[in-house]
Amino acid sequence: MDVCTAPKLREDLEIIRGMDDHPLVFDPQGGTYHRLTRSAAALLRQFDGTRSMDELSALMAERRGVAAEGVRRELDTFVAELTRSGLLVGTEPERPAKKRAGGRFGTSMLMPRFVVTRALPAVLEPAARPLRRIPALLSVGVFAAGGVLGILLGLYTVLTSAPPAEELLGTGTLVAIVLMLFQILVHESAHAMVAQVLGVPVRGLGVALLFYFMPLAYVDRTDAYRVRSRGGRVLLALAGPLSDGWFTGAAALLVLTADGPVAQVAGALLIFQMLNLVTNVNPMLPSDGYAAIEAGFGLVDARGRAFALLKHRLLGRPLPGFLERMPVRSRRLHLVYGLVCSVYTVALGYFVVQSLIWSFALVGRSMP
Template identity: 30%
Template sequence: MSPRSTGGVADPVHLDRPRLAEDVVLHPPAEQDAPWILQKGTHQYIRIGEDLAALSRALDGAADHASLAGALGPRWTPALVGQAVGQLADKGMIADGRPPARRRRVRVLGPHRIQLTLLHPERLLAVLRPVAAVAGHRLSLGAGALVVLAGLVALVTLRSDVSLAMGSPLPLVGYLAVGVGFLLTTCVHELAHGAVLTALGGRPTRMGVMLFYFTPAFFCDVTDGWRLPRRHQRVVVALAGIAVQLVVGGLAALAAVVAPLEARQTLLVFAVLTYVACVMNLLPFIKLDGYLALMSALDVPHLREKAMADARSWLASTFLGARRERSLPQLSWAVPFGLGCMGMPVYIVGTLLLVLSDMLLGLGIVGATALLLVAGGGVAYVVVGLVRLGRQARRCGAPVGRTAAVSIGTAAAVVVAGAVVQVPVTVNGGYVVHDGAAHLVLMNGADDVGAGADVALVRRGLLTSHTLTSAELTAEGARPVPTPFEAFLPVAGTDVSVPLPGRPLSVAELPPERVGGAVVDLGMLPLWGWLAHTYLEPMGLELAAPPHDEETSR
């Protein structure tokens, strides 16, 4: 819902007798004291005052600057007209002789956000306008709030079942139900944004699918919400999707209370994921609904970009001695908010790596490649951020010597920390009870793991895992073991098995479940070695010496 800028530079010939570009629309104030708005295409909106609106109305391509100044009255001079026209041209609002840009189905808004437009939803959302009106009634809002609260109470009441559901494998049909349900819920979430905007007089322009931080999602472009005259209207549009999604999560939690046992786990997983998704959506540090609501409430376009600029300026001033600049002097919390916005993508990527690493690393080179791509995206983001910080420091006069000293010192500290800090090293795989004995199975084979290594046999769920028992790897050689997919993925009830080499394990008592996950403890490695061992060695790149531990090499 934030306005976007796609500025261009017009040919000076077209600036002499300017006119608005073909895809530019001038919107009058929606109510008294509201601003005029210039809209270019479907994504760019700028607010202007009465004087600039009068100039925009007069730009017909026939009048020069002197004629425009004469027509607009004594407050204008040809020089002021030229200055204003230049500003509009910088925003791409002045015709430059080129046809308007074609609407593209695919929009790349950075490596973390790629959108594919599937439809233009004006007619669909116009049909849903009565539904939005009913949903916005006080009785409907009260009933929805009760459902959300009752769902939370149900999850607390069933907390032991919730823990078991999140830490146990689901059948494939359960994952399919959760996936389809979540997909439909996010679709309704986006429709809610568009329906509320339509009910308030706005016009959603696009709907489609996107990749957002490596995660597929739907989107509904409600940038037109910036034409709404009141802040609270834009806040309602931003939060409409979360409100609908919370109600769906509450209904799923309530249904789990009365559902049969085989369906309860699936409903609980869906309800928890829905509530968690809503909480994440409310975080204002990335461009999700919570950020859009905050930006709308403050009525500050590009709040995140301006806050991050203030944060970079603070960093450059504090550590590099650069001149301090402020884009949001009216907000005392702009710098910490900007730092949070800068750090949130790193946190998201780190969380993805932690949550997915156990499951994906057990899949060998395929899983390691996926994790490496995610980690590479996080590293690229950090590098781009450091480059921007350096440019900011140089532009604001940071001393070259101090900048070089701080940069070298920081790099040296990172290198030393990576060589000194010790990190536990593990290998993720699975176990299978076969012929009355437990066996360790790894996608890349278990021959490289030394006898005596400690192995935790675990039950893996979608988000958590539970240790069933401990074991020790014996010195016996590997033997073919029929291995279900459940040994590597938290999917229950799969009858398909493949023969994999399994190493016998010594256990005091066999685990209660025939198949599950396994985590092999290989000792400790320095951070750099751990990174190489975790993300590169599964791809066949041997860059780190194996950890040496008397307990794992005897």
């Protein structure tokens, strides 16, 4: 029997339980995860290549207490989705993964990526081991409280004691840029450390171009899908911004208490930190804030679903079966979210261009 008459799940796939005990299929060939409903996970265990589509329909119907004809279309759609994803024996993914395990280059979510190192788990494990012995409520409470207080102090300082734009030029700003690069490394390492403590080490540390024009650093937290608690997933997402909060608080204290070159460097650094924070917690971008919202509310690929619905409305592209079954109210909310994300992306690009023009003009006026 072929895949069309007796579907068989690939033997190298792993069915696991993720956040909120949701079942997932892990594909080791592409290093990707596919979310399942609980009923779909139970049905997949029957995809052993010995049962025909008619037999699988009868099995589904028996479990639900309905006629087999009533579930056949749903089964056909499910098998078609598995085929497009390349999860059945004899099938290939419709869109091969652009990022393969072991590769250094890839593109996902409009971000070209380059992996710098995969050695972080080995480096962080000696520090993660003692952290696992500290009560979670204590360590997380101290870390979060310090980060939030630092962010609030930084915001207060920017609003009340921000240095003039002319003072942001010169050697002090160059020093601030170097310090900011170090802070970004710590930011990503904070994500990696939480993942290490939770037992789902990151796959690598790298650099990316958000929307192909905004450089940023990242750690590959794909295996965070294996974290079963919402709290763990939220902490993993917010670890970077909270670590930034500690640095932001330190810079704000220096702005408020120091003077001379130290205050100049701290002032420039504080501006960079607040701009970085706005980007990192913005729910309209594939950011840490977005990841925290997804984890906190139990959402999955809200942006991807929103853009798939937009493409369906604007370009007439077919919808996956799970989006066809999405409730009308949820579909409308996703469409609104997708529109807002699109407008925000255009506005962000415009803001970046205008900021560059303003910076060059300021530099030109300061030169003799």
